[in-house]
Amino acid sequence: MTASASAIEIATWAAQAADSKKADNIRIVDVSERLAITDCFVIASADNERQVNAIVDGVEEALLTKKIKPVRREGGKEGRWVLLDYVDVIVHVQHADEREFYGLDSLWKDCPEISWTSVNEDNTESQPVEG
Numbered sequence: 001m002t003a004s005a006s007a008i009e010i011a012t013w014a015a016q017a018a019d020s021k022k023a024d025n026i027r028i029v030d031v032s033e034r035l036a037i038t039d040c041f042v043i044a045s046a047d048n049e050r051q052v053n054a055i056v057d058g059v060e061e062a063l064l065t066k067k068i069k070p071v072r073r074e075g076g077k078e079g080r081w082v083l084l085d086y087v088d089v090i091v092h093v094q095h096a097d098e099r100e101f102y103g104l105d106s107l108w109k110d111c112p113e114i115s116w117t118s119v120n121e122d123n124t125e126s127q128p129v130e131g
Contacts, residue, residue: 006088007088008028010063011089011116013068014084014086015044018042022120025043027113034108038088038090040090042059043104045093049078049095052094053082059093080098081093081102
């Protein structure tokens with residue numbers, strides 16, 4: 001089983017919104033074969049708490065324009081690791097230190113990564129969406 005098309009679309013929108021707020025090392029990971037509770041993780045990071053919160057706000061605003069609201073938001077006060085739960089997609093925005101310490105990238109390294117297209121012309125890390 002792979003992530004649903006709608007989950008991939010939402011995850012891509014979230015990644016692009018994070019990208020527009022200058023998030024670092026943005027990844028979309030298909031966790032659908034490992035977890036029953038969600039299809040995709042979007043993982044992004046920033047160097048400070050203010051930027052973490054700006055990225056989270058940007059993701060929420062972008063998805064709200066598409067009438068998509070998170071069912072839960074965790075960690076917003078601290079600005080170190082914020083989780084946005086969109087049911088089929090979970091967005092993790094972490095301070096760079098938390099990302100390194102908790103190692104979500106290592107934990108889910110066996111799951112396929114979904115490529116996406118950057119909205120930021122300066123971003124050379126993202127790749128075209130698979131077709």
